[in-house]
Amino acid sequence: MSKTKYTRIFLKIATMTAIIFATAVTHNTAYAQSDETAPPFDTWLSELRAEALSKGFDTDVVTRALAGVTPIERIIELDRRQPEFTLTFRKYLDGAISDKRVKRGRELLAEHKKLLDQVAAKYGVHPRFLIAFWGLETNFGDYFGAFPVAGALATLAHDRRRAKFFRAQLLAALDIMSRGDMPIDVKGSWAGAMGNFQFIPTTYRDFAIDFDGDGKRDLWNNMSDGFGSAANYLSRSGWDKNGTWGREIRLPDGFDFALAGLDTKRTLAEWQSLGVRRADGRDLPRVDVKGSIVIPSGHKGPAFMVYTNFQTILKWNRSIFYAIAIGHLADRIAGQGRFLTPPPASDVPMSRADVKEMQTRLTSLGFDTGGADGVIGRMTRNAIRTYQTSVGLPPDAYPSMDLLKKLREASG
Ligand code: CA
Numbered sequence: 001m002s003k004t005k006y007t008r009i010f011l012k013i014a015t016m017t018a019i020i021f022a023t024a025v026t027h028n029t030a031y032a033q034s035d036e037t038a039p040p041f042d043t044w045l046s047e048l049r050a051e052a053l054s055k056g057f058d059t060d061v062v063t064r065a066l067a068g069v070t071p072i073e074r075i076i077e078l079d080r081r082q083p084e085f086t087l088t089f090r091k092y093l094d095g096a097i098s099d100k101r102v103k104r105g106r107e108l109l110a111e112h113k114k115l116l117d118q119v120a121a122k123y124g125v126h127p128r129f130l131i132a133f134w135g136l137e138t139n140f141g142d143y144f145g146a147f148p149v150a151g152a153l154a155t156l157a158h159d160r161r162r163a164k165f166f167r168a169q170l171l172a173a174l175d176i177m178s179r180g181d182m183p184i185d186v187k188g189s190w191a192g193a194m195g196n197f198q199f200i201p202t203t204y205r206d207f208a209i210d211f212d213g214d215g216k217r218d219l220w221n222n223m224s225d226g227f228g229s230a231a232n233y234l235s236r237s238g239w240d241k242n243g244t245w246g247r248e249i250r251l252p253d254g255f256d257f258a259l260a261g262l263d264t265k266r267t268l269a270e271w272q273s274l275g276v277r278r279a280d281g282r283d284l285p286r287v288d289v290k291g292s293i294v295i296p297s298g299h300k301g302p303a304f305m306v307y308t309n310f311q312t313i314l315k316w317n318r319s320i321f322y323a324i325a326i327g328h329l330a331d332r333i334a335g336q337g338r339f340l341t342p343p344p345a346s347d348v349p350m351s352r353a354d355v356k357e358m359q360t361r362l363t364s365l366g367f368d369t370g371g372a373d374g375v376i377g378r379m380t381r382n383a384i385r386t387y388q389t390s391v392g393l394p395p396d397a398y399p400s401m402d403l404l405k406k407l408r409e410a411s412g
Contacts, residue, residue: 037160041071044158052171058178065177065184071155075147078190079156086350086376086399089296089321090343096136096325097332105131105333108140115224119211123231124241130227132330136322137198144220145189145198149173153192153201166192172201181208181217195219196226199233207233237315238308243289245313245327246306248279248339257299257396258385262306265290271305279340296320298398302341346402354404355380361407362387 038044045066052062109116109131116127134140153173156166169192177184181204188194192201196219199208208217211228218225235241252275259266259274266274268284268291276293278284284305291305304324313323328339350358352374359372359380367387370379376399385397391410393403 038158038163041158045069045154048154048157048167048170052174055171055175057174061178061184062174065150065174066154069151069154071158072147072151075152075155075190076159079159079161082352082374084352086355087321088343088347088349089301089324090347091349092321093325093328093343096321097329101135101139102329102332104140105135105329108134109333112223112227116227119227119231123228123235123239125231125234125239126241126330128330128334129234129245129326130230131333132326133230133316134196134226135329135333136326138196141196144195145187145193147187147190147192149186149188149192149194149201150184152188152190156191169201172205176201176205176208176217182219186220196223197230199229203233204229207236234312234316237312239312240308243307243309245309245323245330246291246294246304248341249284249293249303249305250277250279250281250341251293251303252276257295257394258389260293260295260303260396262292262294262311265292267291268305276305294320294324295396295398296324297343297347298400299394299396300344301347302339302343346400348401350399350401350404354401355399358399358404358407359383361404361411365407365411 039047049062049066052066053059109127112131113127116130119125119130120127131140138144150170150173153166153170157163157170159166173192176182177186182194186194189198193199194201194204199219204217204219208219208225208229209232210217210225212222212224214222216222216225217229219229255275268287268289271291271293272284276284279302289307291307292310294304294306294310295301296304306323306327310323310327313326314320317323332338355376356372356374359369359374362369362380362383363372365387367383367390368379369383370377380399381397384399384403385395387393387407388395388397388403391406393406
């Protein structure tokens with residue numbers, strides 16, 4: 001595959017991840033801010049500059065970083081973009097994990113072994129996970145993003161949709177620049193994620209470390225700082241050095257799918273007694289840990305038992321698909337095979353129109369989805385689960401074309 005084509009596809013995956021994130025954030029904060037009218041950009045920027053200086057950031061750095069900054073139209077477009085189709089686990093996994101990426105991950109694991117072992121000894125994060133994050137974030141440093149960070153963050157901080165969040169990011173970026181850790185013309189993703197591990201500025205400010213001790217926290221060119229910072233962030237987000245992320249499992253016939261989901265935690269002994277086994281049929285490990293069951297493509301697809309570290313990966317990126325992909329890529333790099341149950345062929349994307357129709361039909365049957373917006377959120381999943389239970393389907397809360405067909409038959 002050509003480098004250009006590869007970059008385009010990679011950008012698409014990164015953007016899809018960002019859209020999931022953006023959609024989740026929208027429900028929490030956007031509407032509270034949307035009624036306000038933004039002041040003219042120049043007025044707003046002067047005021048922001050004054051705030052940055054009041055925080056004691058370097059005057060010269062702040063002045064140069066904000067000089068000539070203007071809103072970037074393309075970033076507003078990317079922020080507003082709504083996916084036409086749902087992203088399935090099957091499609092996500094195809095984009096995230098390839099044999100080529102696994103092979104390169106293994107080579108890089110060997111190449112950086114000494115450094116990774118030092119980082120692991122200090123922070124308790126196994127090297128295979130650090131390589132997996134590096135692979136998913138930037139394809140091992142191939143792609144850092146092409147937008148000027150100050151301009152991108154100013155655009156999104158001036159825009160009303162997520163103004164508060166991005167204002168904090170912009171101020172954090174100016175802070176890092178003032179400390180001399182990164183140049184003022186630095187580039188990143190359209191939402192301001194930077195370097196080998198795509199840290200957003202507040203994460204950079206609070207968790208990046210100078211692992212090689214040269215006086216700078218360089219997340220672009222220095223893999224000591226890069227791996228050290230990623231491990232420090234994971235460690236301080238609750239990483240369990242003695243545990244793994246999770247594992248593929250096999251569910252018994254007649255399993256109660258209402259028990260799937262991160263809200264239900266049981267000990268492995270309890271899951272064992274409910275008939276849950278490792279994917280190859282062997283007993284679950286006899287260790288005293290709790291786990292939750294995740295089924296990313298519904299009851300017909302693979303099932304996973306996930307542990308504390310899975311929750312920590314979700315603090316890095318709240319997408320369940322991302323967290324499974326990190327764990328699986330790490331395992332593949334360490335020599336394990338593919339999933340024994342691949343995502344099923346029936347795991348096909350739904351269009352926004354399909355999702356809206358599904359929501360409308362569920363609501364009219366008395367299962368309230370909280371509106372028909374074409375976005376699958378918690379209320380829609382709850383409505384699906386209640387409907388499935390009421391008609392005797394496995395209550396996996398999974399939206400699918402099969403489900404939509406059943407709803408069409410039910411509501412005529
Ligand atoms: Ca350094």
